Amino acid sequence: MSLLGATMLVAGNIIGTGIFLLPVTMATVGSVSIYGWVIATLGAGALGLVFAKLGELKPVLGGPYVYAKDALGPYIGFQTNAVYWLANWMGNVAIAVSTTGYLAAFIPWMGHRPGSTVGTIGVIWLLTVVNMIGPKFVGRFETWTLSLALIPILGIATVGWFWFEPSLFKEAWNVTGKSDFHAASRAASIALWAFMGIESAAVSATNIENPRRNVPIATLAGLALSAVVYVSCSTVIMGLIPNAELQQSHAPFAEAGARIFGGVALLAVAICAVAKTAGALGGWMLVVAESSQAAAQDGMFPKIFGHVDRRGVPVRGLILVSVLMTAVVLLTLQPNLSNQFDAIVNLAVILVVLPYLYSAVALWQVCYQQKVPAKTMRAAIVIGLAAATYCLWAIYGADSETTRGAMILVLVTVPIFPFFIRSMRAATERKAAELAGSAVAQ
Secondary structure, eight states, rough: OOOOOOOOHHHHHHHHHTTTTTTHHTTTTTHHHHHHHHHHHHHHHHHHHHHHHHHHOOOOBBHHHHHHHHHHOHHHHHHHHHHHHHHHHHHHHHHHHHHHHTTTTTTTGGGGGHHHHHHHHHHHHHHHHHHOOOHHHHHHHHHHHHHHHHHHHHHHHHHHGGGGHHHHHHHHSSOOOOOOOOOHHHHHHHHHHTTTTTHHHHHHHHGGHHHHHHHHHHHHHHHHHHHHHHHHHHHHHHHTTTTTHHHHHOOOHHHHHHHHHHHHHHHHHHHHHHHHHHHHHHHHHHHHHHHHHHHTTSSSSOGGOOOOTTSSSHHHHHHHHHHHHHHHHHHOOOSHHHHHHHHHHHOOOOOOOHHHHHHHHHHHHHHTTOOOOOOHHHHHHHHHHHHHHHHHHHHHHHHHHHHHHHHHHHHHHHGGGGHHHHHHHHHHHHHHHHHHHHHHHO
């Protein structure tokens, strides 16, 4: 991918994971969530700097998994890959749910079961086929869909202020029944979902031109674009749609567009939303496939995920993950799409915190190993601490029942790890032999 393609991959993955349905989840907190967005943006900025620097100093296929393995050892690397893989493909289900929610503007049958279930499964398998074409096509697909989606997003974020009603915003300030601090912390945790994808360029570093230069630029540029879009749009929508209605919406951007521009806008925004969420799903499938491919090649994941076709696409891994995503769609059935989205997002957020936390720590080791200047090392320590603090805050603000379930999934990796020790050693010996053979040839 070019620099533009990599930047759009980052921005597209970030924006696509939340922009079109996340306002519904934030509505369960209230407009006090604006503080959560500020905290999340600062935390995501720290994470962005972590991955930008890691991408510059150590561009590798696999991103967070490789950083954790090299810095904290084989088990943490195994755990990171398992958790990151699980969080991301489950998160992909939420993106597919978003796509279906906006498709319901054209096909009302998809707004409720069983149509929503059929639509979500169909979206998953359509984007699986897109990914089988190859990463270059996915990059172009992301660029096209993000460009299309920015039209209604930026339109509502700017023109929407002329229809903004301060009274609606104030009435829905805090609907949690708890303190503003607790509500803001909850919003900051939810918002971590919005910024998932900040590591996309680092994960796909080996598929990006001139990664040492382009990965850091793409990471920070993608984050900056996403942060502006998220904060402005989330605030505007809470001043356009009453909180009770927003909590039950399955297409908040389309409804906001209809209130501003009329009924025709509902369909226009829905078209762009479908394209954007589909593009994001395609990009995230690529990230998940490449992360698990790197782990499988190191013996830390089933071999099926490391198998690639003649174009280098891990087709078998893609198909297996799509089967699992289909199963999650069926296992998380809810009365409406917004409830299903919330249930999946809450679990995915907690799971993805660990890989981010380990990456922040890994930055220190990479800087130490590469003997960076003292000034750079001090900056890395500050950035890593800021990123780690945000990750821990996100856990604090999460729902307790969801946190417990996520921790159980993490602990399951402990008894599973021994079954991969032999394949890990074999992969290490194979790579050592390949390096020795290469040295002899030279």
